Amino acid sequence: QVQLQESGPGLVKPSGTLSLTCAVSGGSISSRNWWTWVRQPPGKGLEWIGEIYHSGNTNYNPSLKSRVTMSVDNSKNQFSLKLSSVTAADTAVYYCARSVYITIFGVVMDVWGQGTTVTVSS
Amino acid sequence: DIQMTQSPSSVSASVGDRVTITCRASQGIRSWLAWYQQKPGKAPKFLIYGASSLQSGVPSRFSGSGSGTDFTLTISSLQPEDFATYYCQQTNSLPRTFGQGTKVEIK
Numbered sequence: 478q479v480q481l482q483e484s485g486p487g488l489v490k491p492s493g494t495l496s497l498t499c500a501v502s503g504g505s506i507s508s509r510n511w512w513t514w515v516r517q518p519p520g521k522g523l524e525w526i527g528e529i530y531h532s533g534n535t536n537y538n539p540s541l542k543s544r545v546t547m548s549v550d551n552s553k554n555q556f557s558l559k560l561s562s563v564t565a566a567d568t569a570v571y572y573c574a575r576s577v578y579i580t581i582f583g584v585v586m587d588v589w590g591q592g593t594t595v596t597v598s599s
Numbered sequence: 600d601i602q603m604t605q606s607p608s609s610v611s612a613s614v615g616d617r618v619t620i621t622c623r624a625s626q627g628i629r630s631w632l633a634w635y636q637q638k639p640g641k642a643p644k645f646l647i648y649g650a651s652s653l654q655s656g657v658p659s660r661f662s663g664s665g666s667g668t669d670f671t672l673t674i675s676s677l678q679p680e681d682f683a684t685y686y687c688q689q690t691n692s693l694p695r696t697f698g699q700g701t702k703v704e705i706k
Contacts, residue, residue, distance in 0.1 A: 515643075523635075523643065523686055525695040538694045539600070572642055582649035583631040583690025589642035 479504035481573050481590035489567075489597050495560040499573030499590055506549060507531040511576040512556045513586055514547065516569040524569075528576055529556055563597045570594050601625050601689050605698035611706040616677045620701045622670045622687035630666045631691035637700075638683045647672070648690070677703070 485497035499512065506512065514526040527537035529547040537545050546559040560567060571593055574586040602625035612618050622632065630650040635643040645654050647663040650670055660675045674681055682705055687698040 522700045523637075523688075523697040525697065528695075536693050540694075579648050579690075582652070583633075584695065585633045585645060585648045585688075585690055586635075586643070587645045587654070589644075592642050 479575060479588050481575065481588060483571060483573050483590045483593040485571075485593060485595070487594055487596060489563055489595060490599055491564055491597055493563055493597075495558070495563050495567060495571075495595055495597075497558045497571055497573075497593065497595070498555050499557070500553075500555045501575075502554070506554045506556065507551055509578075511536075511578075511584065512549065513574040513576045514558045515572045515574055515586070516567075517572070517592075518566075518569045526558065526560075526571075565597050568595065568597045600694055601628060601692060601696055603687055603689055603696050603698040605685075605687060605701045607701060608699070609702040609704060611704045612677050613706045614677055614679060616706075618674045618677055618681075618703055620672045620685055620687075620703075622665075622672070622698050624668045624670075624689055627667045628689045628691040631689060632663070632665070632670050633688045633690050634661075634663055634672050635686045635688065635697075636681075636683045637686065643686065646685075674703075 480502045482500045489495045511528040513528040529535045544561045549556040573590045575588040604623045632650045634647040637643040651663045684700045684702045
């Protein structure tokens with residue numbers, strides 16, 4: 478079965494760029510799915526950041542769009558997130574997930590990574 | 600954006616109780632709704648799609664209903680492993696949005 482694993486620095490300085498990678502195992506990133514990033518600030522709910530298809534097509538949350546860049550590396554079976562100009566408000570657990578389209582029912586996130594904590598602090 | 604509002608924010612219940620969580624969308628989303636369960640320190644787990652269809656492996660004590668703007672998640676007989684936070688998510692349009700979560704606590 479497909480498994481996802483996030484990796485990246487746990488501490489980022491304010492105004493810096495947060496960079497995370499999600500490694501996909503047990504399946505191909507070139508399958509007909511979207512690959513998604515979701516974050517969760519401490520003690521708060523889930524926020525969808527955006528998603529990327531293996532072709533490189535992306536959809537971003539408008540609230541973060543100016544600061545977000547997602548990319549996919551099909552040869553390494555992984556996808557990545559960059560979030561620029563970070564502040565303390567970007568401190569959160571960041572999850573990667575697989576998003577699948579279920580006919581007539583839309584796109585759901587059916588497989589999740591374990592999450593990685595990123596703290597923005599000097 | 601479609602806003603998702605859950606109620607209550609938290610509920611205290613005992614093992615064996617029936618628990619119902621409500622999710623309301625700011626506009627009609629047909630049956631394009633999913634539910635997730637999240638335990639402390641863990642990633643969310645996908646439970647239900649299409650408002651009422653259980654993901655494979657999800658116990659039958661979980662059920663979902665609704666369409667349009669009003670939806671419910673029901674746990675028919677609460678089990679110890681069900682104490683968690685539950686989120687609804689609209690699957691209808693971009694950006695994908697979640698409710699704020701409902702925490703099911705031990706009474």
